[in-house]
Amino acid sequence: MTTFSPKSSFIILALIISPSVSATRASKFQAEKPCKRMVLYYHDKLFDGTEKDKANATSATAANASKLSDTNFGMLVVFNDPITIDDKFHSPPVARAQGFYFYDRKDTYTAWFAYTLVFNSSEHKGTLNIMGADLMTEKTRDLSVVGGTGDFFMARGIATFQTDTFQGLYYFRLKMDIKLYECY
Amino acid sequence: MTTFSPKSSFIILALIISPSVSATRASKFQAEKPCKRMVLYYHDKLFDGTEKDKANATSATAANASKLSDTNFGMLVVFNDPITIDDKFHSPPVARAQGFYFYDRKDTYTAWFAYTLVFNSSEHKGTLNIMGADLMTEKTRDLSVVGGTGDFFMARGIATFQTDTFQGLYYFRLKMDIKLYECY
Amino acid sequence: MTTFSPKSSFIILALIISPSVSATRASKFQAEKPCKRMVLYYHDKLFDGTEKDKANATSATAANASKLSDTNFGMLVVFNDPITIDDKFHSPPVARAQGFYFYDRKDTYTAWFAYTLVFNSSEHKGTLNIMGADLMTEKTRDLSVVGGTGDFFMARGIATFQTDTFQGLYYFRLKMDIKLYECY
Numbered sequence: 001m002t003t004f005s006p007k008s009s010f011i012i013l014a015l016i017i018s019p020s021v022s023a024t025r026a027s028k029f030q031a032e033k034p035c036k037r038m039v040l041y042y043h044d045k046l047f048d049g050t051e052k053d054k055a056n057a058t059s060a061t062a063a064n065a066s067k068l069s070d071t072n073f074g075m076l077v078v079f080n081d082p083i084t085i086d087d088k089f090h091s092p093p094v095a096r097a098q099g100f101y102f103y104d105r106k107d108t109y110t111a112w113f114a115y116t117l118v119f120n121s122s123e124h125k126g127t128l129n130i131m132g133a134d135l136m137t138e139k140t141r142d143l144s145v146v147g148g149t150g151d152f153f154m155a156r157g158i159a160t161f162q163t164d165t166f167q168g169l170y171y172f173r174l175k176m177d178i179k180l181y182e183c184y
Numbered sequence: 185m186t187t188f189s190p191k192s193s194f195i196i197l198a199l200i201i202s203p204s205v206s207a208t209r210a211s212k213f214q215a216e217k218p219c220k221r222m223v224l225y226y227h228d229k230l231f232d233g234t235e236k237d238k239a240n241a242t243s244a245t246a247a248n249a250s251k252l253s254d255t256n257f258g259m260l261v262v263f264n265d266p267i268t269i270d271d272k273f274h275s276p277p278v279a280r281a282q283g284f285y286f287y288d289r290k291d292t293y294t295a296w297f298a299y300t301l302v303f304n305s306s307e308h309k310g311t312l313n314i315m316g317a318d319l320m321t322e323k324t325r326d327l328s329v330v331g332g333t334g335d336f337f338m339a340r341g342i343a344t345f346q347t348d349t350f351q352g353l354y355y356f357r358l359k360m361d362i363k364l365y366e367c368y
Numbered sequence: 369m370t371t372f373s374p375k376s377s378f379i380i381l382a383l384i385i386s387p388s389v390s391a392t393r394a395s396k397f398q399a400e401k402p403c404k405r406m407v408l409y410y411h412d413k414l415f416d417g418t419e420k421d422k423a424n425a426t427s428a429t430a431a432n433a434s435k436l437s438d439t440n441f442g443m444l445v446v447f448n449d450p451i452t453i454d455d456k457f458h459s460p461p462v463a464r465a466q467g468f469y470f471y472d473r474k475d476t477y478t479a480w481f482a483y484t485l486v487f488n489s490s491e492h493k494g495t496l497n498i499m500g501a502d503l504m505t506e507k508t509r510d511l512s513v514v515g516g517t518g519d520f521f522m523a524r525g526i527a528t529f530q531t532d533t534f535q536g537l538y539y540f541r542l543k544m545d546i547k548l549y550e551c552y
Contacts, residue, residue, distance in 0.1 A: 031521060047250060061258070062247040062259070062260050062431075063260075063444065066428035066446075067415075067417065068415045068425055073446065074428040075430070078250075078258040078286050078287075080294075098289075099288070099317075102446050102468065104446050104448045104467070105448050105466075112466055112468070112483075114298060116315075116317035118317055127326065127328075129315050129316050131497050131499070131515070132484050132495060133467075133486055142495065142517035144495075144497045144515025145515070146328060146330040147329070147330045149328060153215060154342075154365060181522060241436055246434065246470065247430075247431045260444075262441065262442040262471075262472050262480075264441075264472045264473050264474070264478075282472050283472070310510075311500060311510065330499070330512060333500070333510035333512060334510065337397070337526075338397055338526075338549060
């Protein structure tokens with residue numbers, strides 16, 4: 001019959017506890033294993049200043065481009081853009097993206113975004129707050145999901161942008177691959 | 185007299201470890217159990233452009249509204265607003281709110297905020313950084329506390345806005361219910 | 369020879385588990401023990417509007433100062449600034465800082481920053497997203513690192529600013545001491 005000493009018990013404990021704690025940490029933050037993922041399309045129709053564009057436009061220039069370059073450096077746009085689950089502008093939006101971007105490079109186009117995804121549907125109620133650089137010359141680029149509310153209470157993660165279409169300044173569409181690694 | 189086998193020890197360990205770890209996580213992030221809570225009032229007195237308003241005004245228009253709508257779409261305001269613990273504008277401020285908001289909806293008023301609460305009192309020294317959508321048509325709306333410094337080192341949480349009074353563009357007051365879920 | 373009861377086993381377990389969990393937490397978030405630290409220099413050369421400054425300038429005014437004060441209250445600048453590891457403007461940049469700042473105080477100068485550090489070197493690829501108040505009258509001031517991507521996947525931390533030189537509006541240099549407390 002086996003009897004048991006405190007010392008051997010201690011060793012068994014250590015073996016059990018350590019993997020348990022580190023496994024929890026690691027799984028929470030593996031890039032390929034988000035706890036929640038959504039692929040969304042963002043449509044930006046910049047107001048062209050004409051009366052007839054008022055109904056369709058979803059964003060407007062708040063600050064004009066500087067004279068520093070001919071790449072719109074400093075142009076700042078406020079948007080309230082529809083978010084759809086396919087790439088059709090007229091599909092029913094599942095969320096709104098409310099925020100702003102500005103152009104910030106002299107020799108080509110790059111932008112910087114900060115915005116809130118506002119969900120108010122039967123599927124999701126709540127918001128995700130996102131900010132980061134949109135390095136438009138890269139095929140994909142990552143921004144940070146820095147917080148969330150409602151169904152996305154205290155969420156954090158990554159929003160990967162991909163340009164889906166770019167028709168000059170007045171219409172572009174981004175594919176936003178939202179991956180959350182903190183879900184509560 | 186009871187003797188003890190490694191196998192039974194293992195089972196007891198598993199029972200003890202699992203609840204312990206999950207309890208720590210859960211209590212950190214239950215919406216009704218912040219680790220720190222502050223109810224504050226934010227006063228915004230927008231500069232009206234007159235000489236005599238310079239002393240009192242706490243914010244100024246940085247970018248004018250676009251012509252997209254008559255709801256100030258695109259109007260961007262920079263503020264340095266007093267934060268008080270009651271709803272009196274002239275109460276001694278316990279913090280300043282430094283940041284900006286802009287209006288971002290065509291058919292009604294909504295706004296988007298990013299700002300820092302700067303505390304420099306005997307009670308608190310440090311900052312909280314906050315961003316999110318202010319969906320003014322909702323009774324309450326949640327923004328994200330995305331970071332903190334000083335006494336609020338590495339904090340995260342939720343800032344719930346409620347309109348306390350809204351006297352047109354030139355004065356409004358928000359009740360900000362700050363709930364932190366990460367405190368260190 | 370010692371025999372072992374479930375009760376004594378329980379007590380030993382509790383002693384082992386508790387310190388283990390709290391040690392993990394604490395070490396992650398001690399201000400003096402970041403998991404990653406970088407001291408960087410940020411150079412901002414604001415465009416003065418002249419043709420010959422276009423090549424050198426790294427930032428441009430997007431919104432002019434309001435008339436609220438003579439301290440540039442409301443002036444908003446978009447930047448794409450070189451980041452170097454020493455204080456020389458012409459050193460090879462190790463990153464770019466893309467974002468904006470604005471001035472936000474009536475009686476002296478303070479500013480508010482939100483930006484992305486974009487790393488694309490052999491040493492680091494990825495971004496850090498940062499926001500907070502730059503209380504320029506303080507010797508050092510802390511902003512929040514609210515997220516990261518790539519090599520800085522899901523990072524959080526503190527960015528401590530120190531003014532290294534300030535030559536009026538058109539050139540200033542900040543020492544940015546970046547301390548990450550969440551590294552994955």
